[in-house]
Amino acid sequence: MKPRTPAAALGALLLVLALTACGATPDSDASPTPDAPKPTPSATPQPASSPTPTADAAEPACDTIISPGTVDALTSQGWTFEEKEFVIGDVPLPDGLLCFWADYSVASDHGQLYGWSEITPDDASRAQTALLGEGWTREDGADGIYLTENPQFSMGTDEDGYGMTYLFGDGWVKFADTRQGLILIDWAG
Numbered sequence: 001m002k003p004r005t006p007a008a009a010l011g012a013l014l015l016v017l018a019l020t021a022c023g024a025t026p027d028s029d030a031s032p033t034p035d036a037p038k039p040t041p042s043a044t045p046q047p048a049s050s051p052t053p054t055a056d057a058a059e060p061a062c063d064t065i066i067s068p069g070t071v072d073a074l075t076s077q078g079w080t081f082e083e084k085e086f087v088i089g090d091v092p093l094p095d096g097l098l099c100f101w102a103d104y105s106v107a108s109d110h111g112q113l114y115g116w117s118e119i120t121p122d123d124a125s126r127a128q129t130a131l132l133g134e135g136w137t138r139e140d141g142a143d144g145i146y147l148t149e150n151p152q153f154s155m156g157t158d159e160d161g162y163g164m165t166y167l168f169g170d171g172w173v174k175f176a177d178t179r180q181g182l183i184l185i186d187w188a189g
Contacts, residue, residue, distance in 0.1 A: 013132075014175070029125060034161045039175075047117075060096070060187050062083055063081065065097070065116045065185055065187035066185055066187075078103050079101050081100060081102075083098070083099055084097070084098040084099070085098065086098040089126065089127050093118075093123070096114065096116055096173070101113075110179065113164070114179040115185075117173055119172060127166075128145065136148060146167055148162050148163065148164070149166070157176035160180065162179035165178065165181075
């Protein structure tokens with residue numbers, strides 16, 4: 001069943017995490033998994049007109065939409081990714097992808113979300129309208145339109161208090177579990 005709203009998508013993600021946590025049985029000697037590296041507080045999002053692809057791949061992939069340094073940092077901690085369906089409200093993005101990075105060898109709720117997709121102007125408008133209708137906050141920036149979840153309902157926020165955030169640019173949309181996390185997505189499409 002496809003999640004149709006960001007809240008439903010989040011609920012589905014939480015269900016997957018809960019099921020993953022129930023299925024794994026870590027060793028009693030296992031050490032806690034360190035959190036993934038967080039963006040530095042001084043980092044600012046790059047302009048939408050100048051993202052640089054991380055690889056010569058023809059299609060976006062979970063290990064190419066984010067910077068090579070981020071891939072190295074995550075994989076060096078034993079993290080891998082699972083691709084998820086990218087849906088915003090009732091707008092499916094079949095050519096995009098949502099990537100959940102985590103250490104799937106241990107029961108944990110630690111992970112990082114990154115997403116990228118091409119999007120038509122009509123779909124972008126529909127998606128933004130749906131998010132705003134669910135209480136997300138809009139901020140216009142030099143690099144695009146940011147839509148961020150209400151911090152009251154965030155499972156986690158960055159140092160500036162932003163949780164899950166979409167960045168809509170000219171013909172594309174990015175998604176991360178924090179606004180600062182958007183700077184790690186550098187797929188140009």
